[in-house]
Amino acid sequence: MPAQTPPSPTLTRVRQAYTRIEAANRPELWIDLRPQSDTEAEAKALDAHLAAGAHLPLAGHLFAAKGNIDVHGLPTTAGCPAYAYTPATDAPVVARLRAAGALLLGTTNLDQFATGLVGTRSPYGAVRNAHDPTRTSGGSSAGSAVAVALGIVDFALGTDTAGSGRVPAAFNGIVGLKPTRGLVPTTGVVPACASIDCVTVFARTLPEAEQALAHMASPPDRALPPLSPRAPGPWRVAVPPREQLGELDEGWAEAYEATVTRLRATGADVRLLDLTPFTEAAAMLYQGAFVAERYTAVGAFVDKAIADGVDSLDPTVAGIITRARDIPAHRLFADQDHLAGLRTRALAELADADALLLPTTPGHPTLAEVAADPLGANARLGRFTNSTNLFDLAAVAVPAGEVNGLPFGVMLIGPAFTDDRLARLAALLQPEARLAVVGAHLSDQPLNPQLLSLGARLERTTTTAPVYRLHALRTTPPKPGLVHVGEGGAPIETEIWRLPAEGLGRLLTTLPRPMTLGTVQLSDGTQTPGFLCEPTALHNTEDITDHGSWRTYLTHNATKPT
Template identity: 85%
Template sequence: MSRTLTRVRAAYARIEATARPEIWIDLRPQEEVEAEARTLDERLARGEHLPLAGRLLAAKGNIDVAGLPTTAGCPAYAYQPAADAPAVARLRAAGALVLGTTNLDQFATGLVGTRSPHGAVRNAHDPARVSGGSSAGSAVAVALGIVDLALGTDTAGSGRVPAAFNGIVGIKPTRGLVPTEGVVPACASIDCVTVFARTLPEAEQALAHMASPPDRALPSLPARTPGPWRVAIPPREQLGELDEGWAEAYEAAVRQVRAAGAEVRTLDLTPFTEAAAMLYQGAFVAERYTAVGHFVDKLLAEGGEGLDPTVTGIITRARDIPAHQLYTDTEHLTALRTRALAELADADALLLPTTPGHPTLAEVAADPLGANARLGRFTNSTNLFDLAAVAVPAGQAGGLPFGVMLIGPAFTDERLARIAELLHPHTQLAVVGAHLSDQPLNPQLLALGAVLDRTTTTAPAYHLHALRTTPPKPGLVHVGDGGTEIEVEIWRLPAEGLGRLLTSLPRPMTLGSVQLTDGSSVPAFLCEPSALENAENITQHGGWRSYLNKH
């Protein structure tokens, strides 16, 4: 069986095992995706270059996927798209396989992931907490290891808040870099298509395939003087009230970028937070009525079945905003943007917590508008100011993922990713058995943000034994002379992920060092000598997969 087909079947098995139906609006039939996987293998065999071959993809339910209805989280709104949205089409052309469309805050209106007739999308790590919205299902599908990549949209922070809450990466590119055709708009003038992945390199690779040449003139960015990255942070008091432990987690992230060589300087956050409040409290929310208001009015007149009451209230209130307020707010926003860009002028990026905290489902139910507004304190202004952003994990707070984001001027997307790497020191791990791609324990690596780097072999100094364990796994042992080369996969994962993996490693497995055929050494799974009693020596097969294929 091909690796692509194996991955598809493993994904559908994981969907069933995770029992999270609220993630999805529509799933493609498994046999349909398997047929596409076989076609993909045939194309690869013919020598086609498909850099995303076999990567599994999900798309937010307001993004067109041919063959599936686009609902934007409202069943009565559904239509059948004639073609994939360009963002989807470009990923599929590179070899990605779409599994389905994901749940969202209805009409992409919210940062919580609970405003949907399909149910609240629970957090991947704590089901009592929100997953973050509006791109809720997409983020959780990635975090749970069901898909490799997922598309979201971001108007107020929907491509970043779910990333932070679920411990993954979310890239919100410069406006217009990824086409928004085939996307049900929230606020069409500032909407962005975003991408989620477990690692920054995966997210960047996907973005590179989705992006178009700029649809507008590149801005005249100030020439960057040589030297270390310059990262701006606000004074502590301007962050406002944070959840318990969040200030400490943010300060740890600041220390990490400083220790990595960045130059940290202070910035006045006031224009950013003042603009953030304007997104919903000012006239700009009127654009949400422009997008779907007439449909909402019509459905309300027919009884309103399937409409989320919080979303309905936001959209219908936007109908009555006077035109003069839009002009007043636009003038004010222009002044705030001028101040914000002046604050950023001598910095490469602004580093902020992605949100001030992480509410429970109950807290959001008790105060849906207040809880949502708090979550957008740091994210709402980004698109209003025409900035780029990337959200990345930065440790934990209170036992749950804590995330930060880096914000910079339009078209500094690549620069932001390079600075984000300062927060993500990686290590390598060699695996030989049950943690290999598509093997039973591989989801443990994926959940830690690991990404496959390469397949290689050990130095000719090892033996491989089939251990009597559940699930079945091999034991790799160093024997020196008389050994042979054994196939291994090399995975890159966050340094803290290796420590977490070690604490959960069951006997007889141990973590040691293995020498590769190129002479380098990397951490690897080995086994205790006592486990080799009555264990079959399978060295002659040259690797675990070869052994399994013959048994």
């Protein structure tokens, strides 16, 4: 029987994603999930284009879009079934990603009408945190962030008005890029506050997020302001005095200080900044007149839905929007004047710094705490994020360790159009490691989602130096054992993955015997950490070295007559 042609990496990734969706058992992540058959057909068409020589830089990458972003063929609900409409085309951001070869799996759950930072205000269900299902995932881009954190998609689109592209990133241990307003078009996005809305991107690593954002971005829709030339010298990072951070969850102040210390260790010049104008402006986003813009966006629909007795309206969201209806116009003009003064003060504080470093949120509430005080819990989460778009700033949120076993995140904020500068600074907080894998963690194998959930990305495929033997272990799921023998070895196919150094440490703590982590010699003479096997586990196992790779061995077994 002839050997079957293995599926392409793109098709394999699609099938792996749907398997991961079933295993994760998180139906609340999705509003509409595309049928697997449709996505597989699109993957095969992409493979044909690639074979014909098409340039598709995102081929093989899977993504999801927040449910307030238009996707052709799926309803746009903004988290409210009664609001749903069928878009005639993709939103430009979706169309650009698809044109680059990315495959969309579906639309994700959100705080209704993108009103909230908690991820619970939806008739499709509260989105549970990727690491602790008793805690909030953060919102409003809840489903997008958790789909990335669980390794289902490579990146996902969110939106950010008050912090919705950063709070979920912090709570789920991933990266959230909130670009300068106007760099990414908001056409085809149900507005929350149209004047300050931004489309954002989540990914497990900073390079993945930047790659996606590069394909989403447009030339600026306004003239670039004259940026002050950066003076030579170390990075300059502003931080507030401890007392201006206010009350933080237990352990968060220490985690933040540890992040500041890490930045100093890279040579950054850390200096103090007065946070007052930022926190005063943050309070204005919902407590002032600016919330009236949310009524402009969907207020007429909400009023009619209430009158018609529509039961899919979230009561907290409906209350916020309807209360905004009666704000007098003079309050808006007064708030605009006050905000202009605060922005002038804030930019003056930032004038001699490349970025402001802050905890992304003051804490991480449980679902029960949000249910007990939905407005208060939400307001607290926006203390550091609400002012960013009001001040027309750019931001990037990145993981910065753990507190009590849960992700802790920070964000870097800078003036408009300093997006690249912020990303370079954020990279200082994201040290990476390499990992060599030869078996069940390969890109088409059952344990690969473990790597994806840690933010790993495939760098290249190579072989080991000819000093190893490969054995088929008696484990569930099946996996091989790589053992160093020196003479008498052979080159073994190996994938090299890059992942956050912290993720490699977490993987090591869960590694079951007889697997170990050691130094693997590669065919090019370099060395990298990789999976090895205790020699004592090889008793009565099959030596499969002659196959040259775990995949070849599996294919051989699958086609061998029974």
